[in-house]
Amino acid sequence: MTTAKTADTRVETRSDKDRVVIFDTTLRDGEQCPGATMTHDEKLEVAALLDEMGVDVIEAGFPIASEGDFAAVQEIARRTKNAVVCGLSRAAPKDIDRCAEAIKPAARKRIHTFLSTSPVHMKYKLQKEPHEVYEMVIAQVTRARNYTDDVEWSAEDGTRTDHDFLCRCVEAAIKAGATTINIPDTVGYTVPEEYFALFAMLRERVPNADQAIFSAHCHDDLGMAVANSLAAARAGVRQIECTINGIGERAGNAALEEIVMAIKTRNDVLPFWTGIDATMLTRASKLVSAATSFPVQYNKAIVGRNAFAHESGIHQDGMLKNTQTYEIMTPESVGVKQTSLVMGKHSGRHAFQHKLEELGYKLSSNQLEDAFVRFKALADRKKHIYDEDIEALVDEEIAHEHDRIKLTSLTVIAGTRGPQSATLELDIDGRQQTVQATGNGPVDAIFNAIKAIVPHEAVLELYQVHAVTEGTDAQAEVSVRLAQDDYSVTSRGADPDTLVASAKAYLGALNKLMSKQSRSGEGRRRIHSMDVG
Numbered sequence: 001m002t003t004a005k006t007a008d009t010r011v012e013t014r015s016d017k018d019r020v021v022i023f024d025t026t027l028r029d030g031e032q033c034p035g036a037t038m039t040h041d042e043k044l045e046v047a048a049l050l051d052e053m054g055v056d057v058i059e060a061g062f063p064i065a066s067e068g069d070f071a072a073v074q075e076i077a078r079r080t081k082n083a084v085v086c087g088l089s090r091a092a093p094k095d096i097d098r099c100a101e102a103i104k105p106a107a108r109k110r111i112h113t114f115l116s117t118s119p120v121h122m123k124y125k126l127q128k129e130p131h132e133v134y135e136m137v138i139a140q141v142t143r144a145r146n147y148t149d150d151v152e153w154s155a156e157d158g159t160r161t162d163h164d165f166l167c168r169c170v171e172a173a174i175k176a177g178a179t180t181i182n183i184p185d186t187v188g189y190t191v192p193e194e195y196f197a198l199f200a201m202l203r204e205r206v207p208n209a210d211q212a213i214f215s216a217h218c219h220d221d222l223g224m225a226v227a228n229s230l231a232a233a234r235a236g237v238r239q240i241e242c243t244i245n246g247i248g249e250r251a252g253n254a255a256l257e258e259i260v261m262a263i264k265t266r267n268d269v270l271p272f273w274t275g276i277d278a279t280m281l282t283r284a285s286k287l288v289s290a291a292t293s294f295p296v297q298y299n300k301a302i303v304g305r306n307a308f309a310h311e312s313g314i315h316q317d318g319m320l321k322n323t324q325t326y327e328i329m330t331p332e333s334v335g336v337k338q339t340s341l342v343m344g345k346h347s348g349r350h351a352f353q354h355k356l357e358e359l360g361y362k363l364s365s366n367q368l369e370d371a372f373v374r375f376k377a378l379a380d381r382k383k384h385i386y387d388e389d390i391e392a393l394v395d396e397e398i399a400h401e402h403d404r405i406k407l408t409s410l411t412v413i414a415g416t417r418g419p420q421s422a423t424l425e426l427d428i429d430g431r432q433q434t435v436q437a438t439g440n441g442p443v444d445a446i447f448n449a450i451k452a453i454v455p456h457e458a459v460l461e462l463y464q465v466h467a468v469t470e471g472t473d474a475q476a477e478v479s480v481r482l483a484q485d486d487y488s489v490t491s492r493g494a495d496p497d498t499l500v501a502s503a504k505a506y507l508g509a510l511n512k513l514m515s516k517q518s519r520s521g522e523g524r525r526r527i528h529s530m531d532v533g
Contacts, residue, residue, distance in 0.1 A: 020263065020272045021239040022256065023215065024050050025059040026288060027072070028088055029253055030243040033294070035481050035490035039515045040072055041402045042291040046244075047076040049287055050083065053280040055256075057084040057239075059112060063102035064095045068516060070102050077106035084150065086110040091140040100147035111144040112182075114154035117161040117169055130165055137169050138176045145177035152215065158183035159190040159198065167205050174208045180239060181212045185228055188221025188251060192231035199235035215239035218254045220246060225254035230262060233272055244288040245296055245303065257281040257302040257334070265329050282335035282360035286391075290398040293479070293490045293508070302334055305388070335360050345379035359387060361394055371397050378475070381496050386469045392477055392494035396504065400491075403511040404429055405454060412499050414442040424449040424503070446503050450510070458482040458513055460506075462490070465498060480505040482513055489513050 027043055030036065038046065043061075050058050060076040061069040077085045085106035089095035096113060103109040115136055116125055122133055137153065144151045153173040155161060170181050183198065190198070195216070203209045216232035216239070218225040229240045246255030260276045267273075285303035289296050298305045308331040331337060337358040347355075352372050356363060363371060371394050378393060379385055400406070408425040419438040422445035426433050435452045439445030447460070462481035467474040476498040481490040489512040493504025 014273050017238075018272050019238065020233055020274050021056040021213070021215075022054075022260070022274050022276055023057040023059065023086075023217075023239050023241040024055045024243065024256060025217075025241055025253065026050070026243040026247065026256075027076075028059040028061050029241075029249065030247040030288070031061075031292075032249045033247045033252065033292070034249075035488050036247055036292040036294055037487070037489050037512060037516055038291045039402060039512060040068065040075075043072045044075060044079065046284075046288060046291060047080060049280070049284055050244075051080050053277045053284060054275040055083050056275060057086050057110060059086045059088060059241075061102075062088045064089060064092075064098045070098065073099075073102040074105060077103050077109065080106060084108040084110050086112050086152070089113045089140075089144070091115045091136045093143055096140060096143050096147070100144070103148075108150070109148050110150040110152055110180075111148055112152040112154065113140045113144050114156050114182075114184075115140060116156040117166060118157035119162065120160065121157045134165075134169060134172060138172050141173050141176035141178045149177075149179070151178045152180035152182055153178040154182035154184055154215075154217070156184060157186045159185045159195065160187070163198075163201060163205075167202065170202060171206045171208060174206070174212045179212055180215050182215035182217050182239075182241065184217035184241075185219055185225075186217075188219035188225065190218075190228055191222075191224060192227045195228045196231040196235040199232055199237055203236050213238050215241060216254075217241035219248065220251040220253065223251070225252070226258045226262065229254045229259055230270060233263075233270065244284050245294070245300070247288065247292065247294060255301070257285060261302050261329060261334065264333075278333055279335045283362055286360055286395065287398070290395045293492045295492070305391075307334075308336060345376065347379070355387075355390060356394065359391060359394075363394070363398075367397060367401065378496065382473045382475075388468045389475050392468045392475055396492065396494050400504070400508050400511070403508065404514065405507050405511055407500070407503050407507055408432060410446065410500055410503055412442045412445065414445075420445045422446045422449045422499075424453070426450075426453055426507075428453070442499055443502050446499060447506055450503070450506055454510060456484070456510065456513075458484040458510065461488065463502075465502075468494060476501045478502045478505040480509045482506075482509040484513060487513060487516055489516065 031038055047058055060073040063070040063073050073087050085103050087099040087103045089099035089111060099111050116122060122128055141151055141153050155166060155169055173181060199214055214237045216229045216237045218228040240259055242254040242256040242259050244256050246252040260274055260278055263270045263272050263274060264278060282303050285296060296304055349372055352375055353368060374393055406427045408427050411423040414420045420442045421436060421438045423436045433453050435449050437445055437449035437452050439448045461483045464479040466477055468477050475494050475496050477492055477494045478501040479492050489509050491505050491508030491512060493501040493508060495501040
């Protein structure tokens with residue numbers, strides 16, 4: 001039994017059987033989202049925050065995938081203080097061995113090994129018969145159990161697996177030593193009632209089902225990942241696998257913040273509890289958004305910009321009379337303060353820091369000083385400073401803090417008489433380099449100038465511009481996606497000057513590409529800029 005204080009200071013007794021373990025896979029499944037690649041340092045920062053906010057299990061990566069993934073998992077294993085550090089592996093012995101080596105430094109470690117069990121996966125992906133897959137389940141769990149007592153086994157595409165065969169595999173996995181059994185909705189195919197019934201069936205038919213914890217891992221292809229996960233909890237599942245902001249392959253995963261707040265807000269019909277500090281949800285959302293350069297949609301539940309915003313006159317009137325008329329949870333409960341400060345060029349550091357805390361940011365002293373200097377420069381150029389302006393400014397600061405290549409200055413000559421030209425100065429590992437280049441338009445000239453200083457073969461897959469706020473003096477936010485061979489990275493840049501924002505975004509993506517390729521041991525072969533500076 002566990003005791004906890006409620007908002008009105010009453011002591012509430014919580015049963016351990018109602019505890020839902022939060023398994024966060026932002027750093028593994030989340031990073032598999034196309035373009036969401038994080039640098040080594042960004043992964044460590046995200047892992048530290050997940051540990052601090054009370055995540056029970058951190059799936060730190062897929063160690064066999066690359067040297068970079070292995071190094072990140074191993075370093076997270078060394079640094080994590082409270083959470084179980086988990087690595088993913090396929091059924092292959094070398095995968096399991098590599099995973100075990102990566103998580104070895106962790107105080108609490110888990111190997112998560114998986115194998116496809118659905119007819120379509122066994123036939124086309126594995127090209128194996130059911131009896132062969134069954135034997136592989138036993139072998140992979142047995143091998144993993146030799147390294148740690150905490151082994152999780154997943155039936156990939158479990159929701160499209162024959163029930164009799166699924167029961168046999170689950171029973172065998174538990175008998176071989178698996179302590180957690182995950183039945184993932186790998187392709188986002190199931191619906192809540194069906195997923196509930198699946199787990200109810202397994203818990204009833206598998207003889208040794210009481211010897212393992214069941215886990216749900218849902219994808220959002222039909223928009224039901226969170227609903228399916230909560231249905232699973234109602235069916236007796238006591239671990240939910242999810243990601244910050246719901247990022248993940250294709251349409252993403254179940255969103256951690258939505259799972260946690262649904263349980264917290266509707267505890268009358270979802271009588272469970274988690275160990276997550278919900279007041280850190282907004283901070284985690286912003287960190288992951290900045291690290292991946294994936295913006296959070298404005299109407300995103302819990303952490304979206306409009307989650308606690310009211311524009312309708314009727315809603316505003318109700319809110320003024322009683323906030324409960326249109327809010328089912330308080331902004332403070334997820335780490336957002338309701339009070340708003342009008343920011344401008346006369347604002348001081350204390351007011352600026354207070355505004356950042358309102359918006360859910362917690363910066364180091366150096367980050368705060370850099371952000372304040374940039375804020376002052378922005379305030380001198382813009383008449384009105386909106387919350388969105390500050391968010392864009394700070395997100396960019398966090399995202400590009402560890403960049404090797406930074407923009408020092410940019411001058412562009414454009415107009416009806418071409419060719420357009422750009423004079424660019426970059427700081428590369430502390431050394432200044434300048435070049436002038438022309439192009440078919442000012443943006444093309446800028447990107448050509450960058451390529452002249454930092455030679456590379458990356459292909460521009462996306463260039464997108466939108467205004468952060470309204471008005472002719474609005475900040476521009478530019479998104480750039482670069483791809484080379486098997487790598488694809490996305491970055492954002494913000495500035496009142498669209499061309500400056502374009503340069504920042506392109507450099508941000510280039511920095512990410514360089515970082516990822518250098519860690520995988522392919523950087524010098526694929527991108528000449530590794531030798532710059």
